[in-house]
Amino acid sequence: MAGARAAKERDGMAEAVRGEPCWVSLMVREPGAAREFYGALFGWEYADGPRRLGPYARALLDGRPVAGLGQLPADTGLPVAWTTYFAAPAIDELAAAVRARGGTVGVGPLDSPGAGRLALASDPGGAGFGLWQPAEHAGFAVTGVPGAHSWSELLTRDPASVAPFYRAVLGFDARQDGPGRLTFTLDGRPVAAALAVGRARARERGTGWLACFEVADVSASCARVLALGGQVVEEPAEGPRGRTATVADQEGAVFALVRTDVAHD
Structure with missing residues (x-):
């Protein structure tokens, strides 16, 4: 694959x-x-x-x-x-x-x-x-190979409310791709996304831009994170771009691991 x-x-x-x-x-x-x-x-x-x-x-x-x-x-x-x-x-x-x-x-x-x-x-x-x-x-x-950046997502309370800001500053168009989810595009090409998070999630883990890194096997990489002293914040699951997990390093910096689905090539 x-x-x-x-x-x-x-x-x-x-x-x-x-x-x-x-x-x-x-x-x-x-x-x-x-x-x-x-x-x-x-x-x-x-x-x-x-x-x-x-x-x-x-x-x-x-x-x-x-x-x-x-x-x-x-x-x-x-x-x-x-x-x-x-x-x-x-x-x-x-x-x-x-x-x-x-x-x-x-x-x-x-x-x-x-x-x-x-x-x-x-x-x-x-x-x-x-x-x-x-x-x-x-x-x-x-980008897009194991060990490199794959994607970034904005985790925010209300994606629609911040879309005009990113359009004015970065030139993003915003496409609705489901409840509480926007895909940011440049000249029709997806470059990032914004995802709504609830009040409890925002209070517990905060909001902000989440960097996602490509891996060959999400579950195996999660096991490696744990062995290295990090944490698995959200267990591997199928997401809009493929199998994804949210993890943190030994100092608590949160990032995501993703195995991008072929449909997003």
């Missing part, structure tokens, strides 16, 4: 498409332990990256960059979490659009020397995300 996954190769200097999910990055307290966890889970190796915001490494899958791991500044109180970045060819304009549409820009825009320009923002519902204007580093070199 190797054909069930939609692998996408990217030119490292490809022109950024506004709104395209282009990178995921994790900020942790113990980068060394995180490298070991994700290396054992996904087969990642690492190379030093820009240090504009502190120690940072790029995760490599077969030598190709697929994610970033950095260290949280001490005593910030910020959560350990994965952040999905969206391509922003004109990042200052998009940061202004975030503010104009009721969102918040918490960091930047600022330069990451030798890589690009970034900002960290949140939508009106408080869901955090990143904006990335590439220079030498365009983002993912490959």
